[in-house]
Amino acid sequence: MSGSSSFVRSGVSRRGFLGALGVGASALTVGGLSGCGSAEPVPVQEASVSSAVLPTHVPVEYATPDIPSVKGSIPGYTTWPSSVTRAVPTPPGDGRTIKAMTPLWGTIPDAEGNQYYAAVNELIGNTIEFQITDGNVYGDKLATVLASPRDVPDWVSIPGWNFPPRFGSEIVGNVFADLTPYLAGDAVKKYPHLANIPTDAWKMCVFNGKLYGLPYPDSIVRDAIYYRDDLMEELGITVSVGSAEDVLALAQEVTDPSRNRWGAEDMWNAAAQMFGVVPEWGLVDGKLLNRVETEQYRAALDWTTKLFASGAVHPDAVAGQTGEAKQRFQAGRSLIMPDGVGGWHEALRDNLASNPTYSQRPFDPFPATAGGEIVYWKSPGAGMFSFIKKTDDTSMIEQILAAADVLAAPFGTLEFQTINYGVEGVHWEAGEGGVPKPTDLAPKELQPTYIFLADPPVVEAKVQYPGYVEEYCGWMQKVAEHAQEPPLYGMQITEPAQYASIGQPFTDLEADIPRGRKPLSALDDAIATWKASGGEELRAFYQNLLDQQ
CATH class of the missing domain: 3.40.190.10 (Periplasmic binding protein-like II)
Known part of the structure; x- marks a missing residue:
């Protein structure tokens, strides 16, 4: 399922990173081909990534893939699990409200009485209060919000193509929290599902030698x-x-x-x-x-x-x-x-x-x-990110990271099932082979919101299409042999x-x-x-x- 359900991600359509979800993206941004001549001096930038700031990679698995990853290819599941595991048995939250800003390429759901939001927030133990903006104008909204740091929500999703000018050199360190002390090296083990995210994804979250972002993991090619x-x-x-x-x-x-x-x-x-x-x-x-x-x-x-x-x-x-x-x-x-x-x-x-x-x-x-x-x-390990607002309240940072750990729970967990499909009997019923089949309520309440804050590594499990998982993962394995x-x-x-x-x-x-x-x-x-x-x-x-x- 490329990391998520088809009806969750079907509306996403941004060239570039989101090409991996259905839109061609080989017309990559020409690095170094994006400016107007000027006599201004070119600034010196520290861009090398030290392993000391990267989280230790500790793989975790709740369902063994039928088709394993080969040299970074996408693992596949050819049958749907008969049961799922609750990966975080006790909600880690302390009951607070966390304001989050995310894009959406689809119909923005009504938060009032939304049973999907209630179910995911219950797993987290905190209420994520969303500020959702149409993805097609999200960059404009971001520019306005980031221009006034006091108005920045607690947790902000930022697609790489929406980074405003001077984001890495001037904005990120002044507006968002340095997560290096919380996640670098073995510190990430406090959040096992974040530790499960591949190192290549974390590399893209490093700005000026410090770890600032939480990655939305990408596939090896798009x-x-x-x-x-x-x-x-x-x-x-x-x-x-x-x-x-x-x-x-x-x-x-x-x-x-x-x-x-x-x-x-x-x-x-x-x-x-x-x-x-x-x-x-x-x-x-x-x-x-x-x-x-x-x-x-x-x-x-x-x-x-x-x-x-x-x-x-x-x-x-x-x-x-x-x-x-x-x-x-x-x-x-x-x-x-x-x-x-x-x-x-x-x-x-x-x-x-x-x-x-x-x-x-x-x-x-x-x-x-x-x-x-x-x-x-190879495509970059991540193309979308989320950032935590800079604050002296370390408990807020820790609460958001704990919420991210719940959201990053991988395939085979109750958390993954709820985040991607909602509540059984409310948003989905078991279809052929046990695959969740969305109800009429699903598209009204369940839209991709939480996944843009944190997401697990990509897997493929669309078993509702006979032979698809085998063909997809087999092709990915062949490609991975030639990836540079x-x-x-x-x-x-x-x-x-x-x-x-x-x-x-x-x-x-x-x-x-x-x-x-x-x-x-x-x-x-x-x-x-x-x-x-x-x-x-x-x-x-x-x-x-x-x-x-």
Whole structure:
């Protein structure tokens, strides 16, 4: 279940981290490509992560996975547990009210008389009083709240893409509590479910040498390239892909405009993944290069241009109407598309009832060129975080950490079941195989709120879709064999604000070059402009961070 129930997380749709929950995210933010040239000096930043500030990792398990994790892949459960364990038998809270601010990509539930809130708060022993804001405007709300520290709630969820300017350099230490004394090293053992969270996730919570955040753990990769295997089979095609050229040939082969069928959607994200384009900065022969300077980036642009020129891309995607890509793909009007790994189970949820033979699968790992190296860049260990307001009241910090420990209880516990599905007989009934089936009340009261404050490591247990868990976890294991850490992996970096827009031309080129509106040579001009506008200074900034490692 990718860490949570399908109806809990189905509304989440933010590119980037939330791509793992269903939205493609290979179009990663270009680290170092986000600013406007300026004569301001580039500040020196301490970004190396000392092991001394990281919590000791102590795995805990309440249900043994049927498919174990391999090199960081997602573990899977092919059967639903017949019973669950109450991981924290005595609620740790002292009855106080804790104000919490979270985003929500869905309908905000009414707190009055909400039986879901009551049930989770009972497990915690405190009342979490939510201040929920539409996720699409959450960044604006955060900026307003953080500008007045006195108005900051006790506990605040902050997606990484909503970090305001100078968050790491000026805001985090002035507004939020340093959790290093409470969680570093063996201190975390007081909170066993927080100790169960992988170290890579905690690394992303370190700012300027101190531990400030609680992580929302991520999967080892966030994206896949899917194809409609059911429709390919109907066409008599056996899918066997060994290079990017094979994908291009397959897209051309299945394209038939007379049948309203095209080979692919906009595949720029897929091309970046196929060619191993580094997320931000890469090392080539010992030199630090931005992703746009690499041959892989150029090759991905060139391949995508060939795809568009072949006529295999759906006309609506050519016209830039990418927001409906999933609908076209699921309707069979296009047969190949990139998406977040969570998009797989969401497609099954949305289509199997009306189309029992519906099936999509990700391509197995393959190199960009036949016989070449297969490259998958690991996603950061966490992309969303929560922070505790700075206070002299240490009991408040300890109470929030105790609540977080309850919220981080993993699969196989009563806490996990309640947080993700609510109360049995109220929000869910046992369906086929014991899988919780939501009642009509569930979507009205139960929305993803607590999970953005603390969450356990990701698992997959959507056994309601026959064969899905086995296929998903098997694919993840194959990918994990090729996963690599990019330079500066696990470092929370606040980029100098003066470079907040110099990368925009590349975002534009990623749309313009494939569609033939600009030649590939325009990339050279854009790189030259980027260097002159501050790119070289930014390179020095990142080189300093790399040297610290």
